[in-house]
Structures are given as structure tokens and as C-alpha cells.
Amino acid sequence: MVDLVVQRPEGLYCPPGHFYIDPWRPVARAVITHAHSDHARIGSGQYLAAAPSEGVLRQRLGEIHLQTLAYGEAITHHGVKLSLHPAGHVLGSAQVRLEHGGQIWVASGDYKVAPDPTCDPFEPVRCDVFITESTFGLPIYRWRPDAETFADINSWWARNASHGRASVLTCYSFGKAQRALSGVDASIGPIIVHGAVDPLNRAYRAAGVVLPDTRMVTEVQDKADLRRCLVICPPSAAASPWMRRFGDARTAFASGWMQVRGNRRRGGYDRGFVLSDHADWPGLMSAIAATGARRVIVTHGSIPVMVRHLGEQGLQAGSFDTEYGDDSVEADAQAARGAEAS
Template sequence: MGGAGRDACSAGDPGEKLPVTDLVVQRPEGLYCPPGDFYIDPWRPVARAVITHAHSDHARYGNGHYLAAAPSEGVLRARLGEISLQTLAYGERIVHHGVTVSLHPAGHVLGSAQVRVEHGGQVWVASGDYKVAPDRTCAPFEPVRCDVFITESTFGLPIYRWCPDEDLFAQINTWWARNVDHNRASVVACYSFGKAQRLLSGIDPSIGPVIVHGAVVPLNDAYRAAGVELPETRMVTEVRDKADLRRALVVCPPSAVGSPWLRRFGADAQAAFASGWMQVRGNRRRGGYDRGFVLSDHADWPGLLQAIGATGAQRVIVTHGSSAAMVRYLTEQGLQAEAFETEYGDDVVEADAAAATEAEPGA
């Protein structure tokens, strides 16, 4: 990275046994690769950052140089603006300071990647966030064999088990169609990046018009530019027939629900929240939503265990989510398991709130 030559081979002499050291360690700035002198998804500004995906808790502004998967370029630039960005095709390898680095599909959102790091006879994989379920808006998760696997555990409890997409989208379309019959808008709150596009890819646009909040528009544009098919969408200012507002499916960030922007859809508009957290019914009631749809861009409990098992790793490091429960379970299964303290998982909602506030005047 940063001008390093590309190499299809592993670094070093295959017969040479170097001292065994951790290839990724914790530092105040983030997860650091000592032999390569770079960080993975740092939460403080650093000289060289390898980015797994463009969500704001993993991709932050201020780094000197960014390395990311090629499909993520559009969303990264939409979120971070002008940055020094180097991209790799999935599976392409580079050698930096003797460390071989490659990026592999994580199935989380457009351009999401697992970071494979090889040095001194060891292979580590940092997964960022990932999902093993099919998703037409991004490349599918690719298991990568390794010695050490760094995994998330956002939904790392047995209660989290997702239903098939066809069942989920049938629920959403049925709810929308019923609201159209009652002449009321259907509002779905979800994260502007990733969740919104996955939702749009699965709905039936023949039911009615689709309106998106201004915070969602630049991300949709980036997805379309990357070749992802999404239905036609409009901003509310582009709607000529006001009757369409009461037949529409409205996709917006959670912060827009209850805002003045939403009032134009009528006082009787039905509001739903699309998130994996809707698996727990109390979360919908506490949020004041009429309906909850269990839609997640993270792996559920079976998906996490499937992904971890497919790596063949005997050592697993858990970064965020239900890390204590996941470490305990993996240890009981005979694996060497531990946790890293990170700052992942908290900024996505805040970023959407900021985007909604900034986009509202012209939304």
C-alpha cells in the first residue's frame, strides 16, 4: 500500500521460521499490524489504514492513506470525501513491509471486506462486520482459511436467528399493500447505508411509489454506479401528486421519524423499524414503532458459528457485540478465544442522525 509493489506470492521464504508474534494487536488508535506498520479500521487518525467497509465506526476521516476493496470506492468517497484511497480487487494481493495483504468479501454491505494478513508462516483474518446470508446488493461472504480469526459478535446470542429473505420481504410488501388499501403512508426507518439499499432491493415497487430521505440518496447513487439494481426512487420534493405521499413506501434514517420532515406524509402514517434488534419485541415498543422487521446486515448466531468454523482457526478474537458470551461459548467448544476492546458498533446511528439533520432542508 502507498506505492508497495503487488505480488501474487506470500512474503518471505516458505522454509524460514520466523519468531511467532501476533500479527494484529490492540493500540489506542485501533487494531495494529506491527510487522506491516498499518492499522485495520482505526478509530484515531493514523498514517496507513486498511478499511473493511464504509460504515462510520470502521471508516473514519483523517487517516493519511486508505486501502479498501475496489467496490467500496463510491460509498467511501460519498462518506469521507476526498481521501488518499488505494483499492484492491477482491483476492488481489500486495506485499507491504514483507506482509502479504489481501481483501475478501464479507457480505455485509457494498464493498465490505475481510482483511487477510500473512507473515512469518501465520495467516490472520480480520473480518470487520459480516453476514453469511445471501444479499443481492453486495458480494457474498467468502470463508478464508486462517490460523487466527478476528470476528464481530453484534448478534452473538442464540436468540438471534434470521428468517429467509423471501419471507421477510413478503412481510414488508404485505404490510405496505395493506397500508395502501387504507390510504396511509408506510415509513420504514433503517440505516442510510447498507440497510436501506438491501430493503429497496427486495421490495415490490409495483405496490406504490418509493420515496427516500435525502440522507439515503448519495448512497443509492453509489450503489447504482457500482452496478447494483435498485428500484426507481424519488425525494419528497420531486412528488407532484400529493396523493402519492399516502401510497408511498418511505425509506429514511431513524432520526427522521418524529421530525417535521415526516409530517408531510400524514398523521396516520405507519412507521416501522428494520433492524436485527427487532428480534426482541420490546425494542419495537420502546422505540414507539407500529411494526418491526427483522432485517440485518450482520450474521445471526448460526451464521457467526458457521463463519468461524469455516475458517479452521484454532484461535478466535472477538471485537464487539456480545463478546463475553461468544468467548465463553467458543472456549467451551475447545477453541482459544479472547476479546479485543474496540470502539466499533456505536457510531452508525449517530452518523445517520447527522446525515438526516444535514439533509433535511432539501429532503
């Protein structure tokens, strides 16, 4: 049997369908799992993605030739039946289901299984072969319920506000920022967002996602608001001149990487909140099991650990060497540099 997805220099390729999934080089036809910059890159001829991702894809990639599919809607291309299914990662994120020659493969992109009001929940898709990420593919990564994390964030903000200090919560501008906004208590004070975050908020709201009212710092009339506000910005903005407007602010980073002691200290943050848009170890294991796949291919993250563990569970486990991973951080850095005047 012919593998439905193979690795090529341009990216992950479907030979019978003559298209790529999240290619890292320009190609003629690209199926995109979500709009983070390591999975959605400019330069390809035609793009196919889930309908809810259209706004953020166009905001990040500009003018592209884009076809969208509703979740669960199927098309056939060169004999390959293709459909997109919710991945629960960010707005519009999708798993790619491929059916051809008696085989079903699913390429998951990035995913999480925890509830998130800003995107459709992860949908397990039965398949023969499952391509999984492994960003947090180590047993130490186990997320607390969101309610507990947001209670900690709101308590930190309220305490800072009572002392006349701004609370600067740094997080990736696409996905994490909107998820953070969806969980904070807007009654504590005004919410200010960085210029890299605001256009993505608009795309989320246009897609029907409910977010609290936010302002740009240039829209603040009462300077006292700058001493009790919550600021949502990308990590690079916390070390930029843009931060001077908030005086003696307190800073925090929201990320799954805050699970590891020392990451907050090395980043120079006052606080670290464990909040991830990726599945933790139990989430990865439950998602893989729910597919029923007997063959699993692991991409970006803790690949050797995942492959070894899955093999010990009796699965046929292997890996693809991809260029997915940290580009969303660099994209936020670039966006922050371009929006520091906002």
C-alpha cells in the same frame, strides 16, 4: 511468534506491516473493511479498501488518499502479504487476510452469511487466527429467510396503501436501506427516499447494483402519491418535522434488534421487521468453523458469551476492546439532521 494484529489506542495494529485496520484515531496508513462510520473515519493519511467500496467511501469521507484492491488481489507491504475478501455485510465490505512469518490472520470487520443482492457474498477464508465481530452473538438471534421478511414488508405496505396511508420504513441509510429497496415490490406504489439515503443509492447504482426507481419528496408532483408510498429513511427522520408531509403514516423499523420483544414498543414504531446486515448466531458459528482457525479473537457485541462458548468448543478464544458498534446509528442521525429539508 509475533501477533499479526494487536490492540493500540489508535485501533487494531499490524506490527510487521506498520498499518492499522479500521482505526478509530487518525493514523498514517489505514486498511478499511467497509464504509460504516465506526470502521471508516476521516483524518488518516492513506487508505486501502476493496474496489467496490470506493464510491461509498468517497461519498462518506470526502477527498481521501485511497488505494483500492479487487477482491482476492494481493499486495505485499513490509513483508506482509495482504488481500481483501468479501464479507457480505454491505457494498464493498471486506475481510482482511494477512500472511507473514508462517501465520495467516483474518480480520473480518462486520459480516453476514445470508444472501444479499446488493453486495458480494461472504467468502470463508482459511486462517490460523480469525478476528470476528459479535454484534448478534447470542443464541436468541436467528434470522428468517429474506423472502419471508420481504413478504411481510410488502403485505404491510400494500395494506397501508389500500387505506390511503404512507408506509415509513426506517433503517440505516447505508447498507440496510439499499438492501430493503432490493427486496420490496415496487409495483405496490411509489418509493420515496430521504436525503440521507439518496446519495448512497447513487453510489450503489454506480457500482452496478440494481435498485428500484426512487424519488425525493420534493420531486413528488401528485400529492396523492404521499398517501400510498413507501418511505425509506433513517430512524431519526421518523421523529423530525420532515415526517409531517406524509400525514397519518404508519411506521416500522427494519433491524436485527427487532428480534427482541419490546424494542419496537420502546422505539414507538407500529411494526418491526427483523432484517440485519450482520450474521446471526448460527451464521457466526458457521463462519468461524469455516475458517479452520484454532484461535479466535472477538470484538464488539456480545463478547463474554462468544468467548465462553468458543472456549467450550475447544478453541483458544480471547477479545479485543474496540470502538466499533453503534456509530452508524449516530451517523444516520447526523445525516438526517442535515438533510431534513430534502
